Amino acid sequence: MALLDETDIHNKLKNFSGWNYSDKQIQKEFKLKDFSSALDFVNRIGKDAEAMNHHPDIFIHSYNKVKIIISTHSESGVTDKDFYLAKKIDDHNK
């Protein structure tokens, strides 16, 4: 999977809401109804992560917030695989 350059990344981000690029990663914070909903959301993400063998960092915090951080470690940056996972994650939060 080819590494994307910053121009590519910012262009792709235009198709996403709430995702930001920084420090060679894309990230987004979600606010759920409560802790239990946050955990359910994380489990749905976990299933996708396992299916794709692509594992984001997941920070469950402040009771009902979930921050997701995605990058492609093997490429030391952002690839299309990261945007594919981001799309899947957004779909779980519709």
Add this chain to the structure above:
Amino acid sequence: MALLDETDIHNKLKNFSGWNYSDKQIQKEFKLKDFSSALDFVNRIGKDAEAMNHHPDIFIHSYNKVKIIISTHSESGVTDKDFYLAKKIDDHNK
């Protein structure tokens, strides 16, 4: 639940392995077998958190690592409730 002072906290920490106190919180990092095991561990913690109505911050990162951060927000610091949850979490990782 009464706020513990730093002497109390450090004395209580002697009965725990791997937990550290800083910034009005206690925290510990766990390394699991893989991402799936990390998520299982987080779900077990989640059940305790719901049962106690006491919700830690949980950071699943680097594929198989889980960092737990606990404090009592209503008291702006650490109470016995935090140590009770920490003990439960350690029991899940035995």
